[in-house]
Amino acid sequence: MTRRFLSIIACLAALAASPLTAQERALGGLARLDAENSAITDRAWGRGTEVTLALSQGVPWRVFTLSDPARLVLDFREVDWGGVDPATLDRSEAISEVHTGAYRKGWSRLVALLETPMAVEQAGLSLDPETGAAKLRLRLAETDAETFAARAGAPRDPRWDLPDPAPVRAAARGGVEGRPLRVMLDPGHGGIDPGAVYGGETEANLMLIFARELKEVLLRAGGFEVSMTREDDIFVSLEGRIEAAHDANADVFLSLHADALAEGIARGATVYTLAEEASDAASAALAERHDRDDILAGLDLARTDDRVAGVLMDLARLDTAPRSTGLARALVGGIENATGNVHKRPLRSAGFSVLKSADIPSVLIEVGYLSTPQELRNLRDPAWRAGMAAGIRDGLQTWLVEDAALDGLRRQ
Ligand SMILES: [Zn+2]
Incomplete structure (x- = not known):
């Protein structure tokens, strides 16, 4: 074992609550997806589902779930999906569809449709100190509908969210009084x-x-x-x-x-x-x-x-x-x-x-x-x-x- 993985973001609670850490600030830029070493698979003996994404470098990321229908959402700043058909990543019975692509400018997103309510049990991004390559691992476990619904929702986070839009102004009828x-x-x-x-x-x-x-x-x-x-x-x-x-x-x-x-x-x-x-x-x-x-x-x-x-x-x-x-x-x-x-x-x-x-x-x-x-x-x-x-x-x-x-x- 020559490779020693450095775990930089160990738990979700810390990610959601704390301001950017020095290590997070050091991340950034465009990571490429290594599709060959990435997959969504079911663990043996019904012990849940695992998401593994291999990236060329570490980037800031976050994970959350949404209900109606049950979905897992992963956001990155920023991942080049490289034209990989997201369906090829999905080898899990618990996931019905996977979609990847750009979200807003500078944001990338992966959305997985869940067959049953599941909770994120573990999530972490580790970096290979020699190559700088990153590996994101998520472990999902089945949960009941009530718990799932209570936890679902995109986190309000000023580092990720756009500022609130300006208030709506009443539009004047145009194009008739000489203006374009x-x-x-x-x-x-x-x-x-x-x-x-x-x-x-x-x-x-x-x-x-x-x-x-x-x-x-x-x-x-x-x-x-x-x-x-x-x-x-x-x-x-x-x-x-x-x-x-x-x-x-x-x-x-x-x-x-x-x-x-x-x-x-x-x-x-x-x-x-x-x-x-x-x-x-x-x-x-x-x-x-x-x-x-x-x-x-x-x-x-x-x-x-x-x-x-x-x-x-x-x-x-x-x-x-x-x-x-x-x-x-x-x-x-x-x-x-x-x-x-x-x-x-x-x-x-x-x-x-x-x-x-x-x-x-x-x-x-x-x-x-x-x-x-x-x-x-x-x-x-x-x-x-x-x-x-x-x-x-x-x-x-x-x-x-x-x-x-x-x-x-x-x-x-
Ligand atoms: Zn259309």
Whole structure:
């Protein structure tokens, strides 16, 4: 035994309660995952489950559990997962799914879905003093549902959490009194949540590329101010996307997606608006899947932000719903003119969480379907994307005129 492992963080309680130690400060930078020496396995004789992650160096980390559904979440600053399929790490009967990826900028995350409630019994990161390589070991043991629920929840820790967002300002109606229309583009998914994955392409990446191009097209057209809910391959929660739109005082919110369909072939762009009752089963399933993506990214949905809840929908009170419908109709028209092609039922609705702003007209555009080979080719083609972007620009310009006219009628 020439290797002597130095245990630097022995127990969780110390990690959660104490300020950064000198050793923790010495950690940092980007660690690479050594997949060959990493695994989640069950211990013999039902003595629980073990998580072993081999990293090229030590990095600050934390672990916690979440309920509904039961999940284990590991955060790092920062781990390069190296394109390793997280399913290959999972050799445990107690874990149903594993997801890895970027969370926020500078954060990496692993989320494991637990088959039964389990508690973290031991956790520690050890460093090899010769190579500097690190090994994280967690031991999980079964626990009862009550104990699990009582312990679950992301720790409030200023070293990891973002500062509280600024209060919501009431947005003034824009784009009609000579000032530019403020557009919030929302490239779907990102980071630990790749969205649809098909033919080596991810929805998250394609929509980030498309959003950047669409932003350029709108800025070149003039009359638009454009922000994006994410500029990189990072995770943003559905509520975080709504907040970003409010913080930017956006006039319209466009969520951009290219999902895959579980069954059947879909062709042509579809524009979705928010409704309590979905227009059809496929739309309901799509909205549900987007909510589930937040769960798989390790989001604690039990801790809803009151401030965000305050800006969520109240369809009966506000005129946002008809304005969103008008926006969706104008976008379908613009896209059909520009690309010659939309879905045979291009206007649909469902309970999409990301569209629940009470005061910002919001739509979700399925630019194309990644699971349809021709659409995948389209989405990869810059010329096709330019046509789609022009269609959305035209749709926004049409809507602006119509909405201003309707606003005049509404005021009478
Ligand atoms: Zn999507």
